[in-house]
Amino acid sequence: MAKTSHTAILTPAQAGRLREVLEEDGFEFQAKPYTLFAATRGKLSIAVYEKGPKVLVQGKDTEEFIRFTLEPRVLGEAKLGYEELHNPEMFAPHIGVDESGKGDFFGPLVISGVYTDGAITRQLMDAGIQDSKAIKSDARIRALAAVIKETPGIAWEVVCVTPRRYNELYAKFANLNRLLAWGHAKIIEVMLEKRPACPRALSDQFANPRELERALQERGRAIVLEQRTKAESDIAVAAASILARERFIDWLRDTGRELGVKLPRGASREVQDLTTHLRRERGEDFLRDVGKTHFRFAKDSSATE
Secondary structure (H helix, E strand, C coil): CCCCEEEEECCHHHHHHHHHHHHHCCCEEECCCCEEEEEEECCEEEEEECCCCEEEEECCCHHHHHHHHHHHHHHCCCCCCCHHHHCHHHHCCEEEEEEECCCCCECCEEEEEEEECHHHHHHHHHCCCCCHHHCCCHHHHHHHHHHHHHCCCCEEEEEEECHHHHHHHHHHHCCHHHHHHHHHHHHHHHHHHHCCCCCEEEEECCCCHHHHHHHCCCCHHHCEEEEECCHHHCHHHHHHHHHHHHHHHHHHHHHHHHHCCCCCCCCCHHHHHHHHHHHHHHCHHHHHHHECCCCHHHHHHHHCC
16 A cells, blocks of 8 residues: 655754755645645645644655655655664564543543564554654544555554543542553553453653553553654554544544534643533532543632632
8 A cells, every 4th residue: 555644853953954955846835824835736735733743754656756856865865665674673573552632621541552573563653653643634544544444464453541530540649640641551451351461562752761660560561661752653652642633633523523612622721711611600619521631720710719
């Protein structure tokens, strides 16, 4: 299956060089939120995001653009097709762990784990699996989640910590990083029941690694635990991020329908205003069932009433 989506971290100099190359090659530029620039030519689209900076290449000519433009003319190295040589650990058996919802007031904290090996990793790469934060469409998240779950040989698990349970746990741990360590440890333990011989687990760096090591139970203490920044570049972690995101957006959608209220994402002014409204209309206990009440604006709105 041809690759139709690709992301890569750039240096500022590489981002500047890419713009020059796109101008030379006749791409049409347009304004796009959160990007340094975005351009299209035919069915190929290129967006360089401010954060990173990071380039997102999409379209049926993605592979050709990577091989003949991005790698030789911008990055100065050939990686496509040589991933196993450049990053052998990604193809070795391991568990990737990621979460969704920790920065959103409404909704649960969802933590997911995915086991991959060489064959599984290649299948997921061919299917276009990437960090969920680079995927802007809910429909695409759900489609890729279905692909992940149906991949032969894969093992996966999702833990959904509802807002009510999350608030209880936060009161107990009094620290988000400890709560995250508990959730990641729980996923790793469950995944090791499914793949007991798995030698390694990888997650994003969110705290002192010892927090997670302390949270692991007996089964998990034998595994090699790795935490690093930008762990979502690993296919197992990227797949876990997609499964976690799918459960999070589905919870918001389904719960909002049940309650007759649209639950927005993030912690924007819209979210803060709705928090104040729901507290007044439905009470503090209701708020604990839909939101993470340790958020500062939730405390502030309570204090001003």
